[in-house]
Amino acid sequence: MQTGDRLRLERERLGHTQTEMAKISGVAFRTYCDYEAGKTEPKASLFEAIHKAGADVMYILTGQRSSPQNISMEEQKLVENYRAMDDAARLNIQAVGDSFAQSKPKLKSGND
Template identity: 45%
Template sequence: MTIGARLKEERERLGFTQPAFAGVAETTKKSQIDYEKDLTQPKAGYLAAIARLGADVQYIVTGERCPSSLTPDENELVDCFRCAPLAVKAATLAGLKAGANPPSNTEQQGARTQVVTGSGNRVAGRDFYGKE
């Protein structure tokens, strides 16, 4: 994913239109469009302005989310996930993935989400009790 695509993703996540985002960052709609199409790269002043809106500038530039940019409910989710047993983690990931990419109506009929644990009740190289 490109810088422009991540910038657009962050703008949409925050609920801004291109003109509104550009206005807050003191640039033009055309510049915003050019940034999102990767025709030009945003400057530091622009990135600082959108960071004040809640944009994850680290993610936009590098593709890696900044932990401090998470919302309180996202932080709670991460905390709970980290403390959960591996079986719960696997089931949670399967459920979230299924919800993020819902199947078409024809695929939904009789569809079930299954967690594949592999041999010996292991997920990602660990057993359900967190042992390696």
Template identity: 45%
Template sequence: MNFNSLCAERIKHERTRLNLTQAQAAMICGVSREMWGKYERSKAIPGGDVLFSFAEAGADIQYILLGEVRLTANQEEKALLENYRAMDKAAQLNMQTVSATFAQANLIKNSLKDGSSE
């Protein structure tokens, strides 16, 4: 499958994820419904203005172009990242070790819980 076909599939996926009809997506992005259909059938490629408008409506443009889902952080996660970046290298290494340990412990706990429910 080529890049244009992949983008077309992802555009449709994002539109349906946002619960938009083709007509609604087209109106939001300032194009005709017919043109929007061409985007989803890989008969035309949306320009920057269309993608920008689609992103403002909630579409994940990184996913559309690269196939990688954009990770969004809540306020607590953003604060953790800001604090981590403010630390010196030794403190960052300690945080990496602590977070990996807690994550591993949680995985083990969940696997034991899942195994005991059978």
């Protein structure tokens, strides 16, 4: 499997179209398609941009997934979903997360 193949698989994992990934990476649509087709090699700036969008650059370059940093599958899914959101959705989820983190459930004691 070549870099272009892994670039396509990672784009699909993130749920983006080629048009969206071209925009995210700051390249022309045709240029991005050429990367996936293996006609040309992406520049470093593409990898920086798609990493910010949630792509696993280590996987694209080497075929090996980045090591999770001791997080559960549920936590990994939350991260993946968060990275796939637009800015407005991220702000909403941050507010909800802050609200839940600050609330402390009242536990019933044996004397209640």
